[in-house]
Amino acid sequence: MRSFLIPLALLLLAQQPPAKKTRTKQEVEDLITKAGKTPPDWFAATKLNYPKTLDLSWPQNPGGPWDQSKNIGQFIWSTINENPARWQEGVRFLHYLLTLYKDKEDQLKRTMAALGRMYHDLHEDWARAAFWWRKAGDTDTDDLADCYWKLGSKEMAVEILDKIGSDGTRNATVIKLWSDMGEFDKAIKLAEDRGADDSAGMLAAGDACRFAGKFDQAVTYYEKVLAVKANDRDNPRNKDRAKANLEAIRLFDTLDVKKVAPGKYTAASLGYEKMITVEVVVAGGKITSCKVTQHQEKQFYSSLTDTPARIIAKQTVKGIEATSGATITSEAIINASAKALSQGMPRKK
Numbered sequence: 001m002r003s004f005l006i007p008l009a010l011l012l013l014a015q016q017p018p019a020k021k022t023r024t025k026q027e028v029e030d031l032i033t034k035a036g037k038t039p040p041d042w043f044a045a046t047k048l049n050y051p052k053t054l055d056l057s058w059p060q061n062p063g064g065p066w067d068q069s070k071n072i073g074q075f076i077w078s079t080i081n082e083n084p085a086r087w088q089e090g091v092r093f094l095h096y097l098l099t100l101y102k103d104k105e106d107q108l109k110r111t112m113a114a115l116g117r118m119y120h121d122l123h124e125d126w127a128r129a130a131f132w133w134r135k136a137g138d139t140d141t142d143d144l145a146d147c148y149w150k151l152g153s154k155e156m157a158v159e160i161l162d163k164i165g166s167d168g169t170r171n172a173t174v175i176k177l178w179s180d181m182g183e184f185d186k187a188i189k190l191a192e193d194r195g196a197d198d199s200a201g202m203l204a205a206g207d208a209c210r211f212a213g214k215f216d217q218a219v220t221y222y223e224k225v226l227a228v229k230a231n232d233r234d235n236p237r238n239k240d241r242a243k244a245n246l247e248a249i250r251l252f253d254t255l256d257v258k259k260v261a262p263g264k265y266t267a268a269s270l271g272y273e274k275m276i277t278v279e280v281v282v283a284g285g286k287i288t289s290c291k292v293t294q295h296q297e298k299q300f301y302s303s304l305t306d307t308p309a310r311i312i313a314k315q316t317v318k319g320i321e322a323t324s325g326a327t328i329t330s331e332a333i334i335n336a337s338a339k340a341l342s343q344g345m346p347r348k349k
Contacts, residue, residue, distance in 0.1 A: 023152035031151060036131030039095075040123070046092040051075065056100060058107050072097075076114060080122075082298050087122045094118065112136035116143070121301045121325040126150040140164065142174045146324055154181055172204040173327075179208035180321065191221075199228040199238035206245065207327070213319055215249055222246045241328065244270045248317075248335035251342045257315055258285040260344035267339035271297050271332035278308070278336035282344055287312050290337060301326040307333040317341065 023031070051069045055062070062071040068078040080090035094115045101108040116133035119125040120143060130147040138144060140163050148156035157177070164174060178187035187208040194201030206221035225242035228234050248269065260282045268275040273296045281289035290308035297304070303323035307330045310320050317338045322330035 021152050022154075025153055025156055028148060028151045028153045028156060031127045032130045032134075035125070035127035036135075040088075040091070040125065040128070042088055043092065043095075046088045048092055048096055049086075049089045050093050056097070058097070058101075058110065060106065076118075077299075080118075081301070084122075087118070090118050090122065091115065109136045113138060120147065124150075124302055124306075124324075142171055142177055146173075146177055149177065149181055157181065172200050172207075173324075175201075175204040175208060176322070176327065179211055184208060184212050184214075196224060197228055197231055197233065199225045199234045199242075202228065203238050203242060206242065207322075207331075210245070210249060211319060211321070215252055218249055219246060222249070240270055241331070244335050245331065248338040251338045252318055254345060255317065255338060255341055256345070257282065257287055257341065259346060260285070260341055261346075263344055265340035265343045266293070267336045267343070268294075269332045269335035269339065271295060272299070272328040273297050276329065276332040276336055278333055278340055280311075280337050280340040282341070287315055287341075292333060295329075297326075297329050299326065300329045303329040303333065306330070308337075311337055 053069045054072055054075060055070055056072070058072045062073070066074055066078075068074040076090060080086050080093075094111055097111045098108065098115075101111055112132045113136040116129045116131075116136060116138065119132065120129035126147040130144055130151070133139075133141070133144050133147070140160055142161065142164065145157040145160040145164075148154075148160070158181075161174060161178065164171075175187045175190050178184075178190065188205055191201045191205035191208065196202065202221050202224040206218045206225065209215070209218035209221060222242040222245050225238055228239075262283050264279060264281045266277060266279045268277040270276075275294075276292060276297065277294035279289070279291055279293045280287060290311045292304045292308065295304070301323055303326035306323045307320065311317055311334070314320060317334050320330070320334050322334075
């Protein structure tokens with residue numbers, strides 16, 4: 001098990017309410033262009049660090065057993081993504097690959113797409129993520145729509161989601177994005193269009209209701225997940241998530257941080273891999289600390305810092321936005337925090 005402590009500087013920064021500035025399409029385009037043409041502030045000081053055993057030809061299908069010391073994709077997945085201390089090195093490495101693949105279209109596009117993913121999932125650098133995804137030719141994806149929304153243009157995000165149309169109903173992240181943008185009815189319709197026997201759709205609908213503060217409806221959809229009979233589209237993990245969400249959401253109405261007794265509280269909830277343990281400290285009717293103390297997550301991206309910081313900033317576990325690409329981990333942190341806080345509530349006589 002790993003302990004994940006949030007550096008003070010990062011925590012203070014993340015606690016600031018996210019800017020919800022609305023921008024015109026031209027302003028967003030200007031941001032993307034400027035960011036794409038300039039490196040991050042930390043780039044020049046970041047050393048190029050990768051195993052010399054890596055096969056830099058980056059074959060599409062490397063074959064053989066998993067070997068992160070040989071295969072680039074596996075190196076990124078297991079060595080870079082799972083280690084925040086190496087996230088900047090990951091970007092530096094991919095920029096190095098760009099110089100190697102100038103005349104190799106397939107590898108060049110794969111590198112650009114990987115840069116988009118890394119800037120989006122690890123660094124939450126929406127402008128650079130959008131720049132590199134577009135360079136790779138990924139122009140009509142929910143990931144790019146998410147970048148546009150985070151950069152301040154709902155209009156640009158909607159244009160992409162409308163193009164995706166019904167095909168997007170296969171992707172729960174599209175439903176989440178519609179919900180994040182305040183299009184609750186649209187999100188619910190897309191989820192229900194998947195059918196009552198699709199546990200992923202019902203789960204996405206429950207998540208949309210939960211984020212919108214419609215907890216009774218969320219409970220209904222989570223219960224529908226549990227009622228789905230086993231079929232080709234049913235993932236057993238969805239039922240586990242629904243159970244964990246139901247357990248937490250039933251605490252929401254009873255939680256009032258101002259009534260929580262001062263103290264340190266610990267609880268756990270199911271993450272993507274196994275249980276995630278969270279420690280919450282309350283003093284003077286306020287959440288003063290929230291941190292993940294144990295986990296076995298791998299592709300958690302920035303959720304282990306973002307989610308606790310958002311809970312502290314909002315002083316609640318209600319309506320907390322999950323980290324893009326790491327929804328399950330964020331969800332588990334919120335659920336565990338709700339369970340922890342409930343321990344300090346006055347007991348009913």
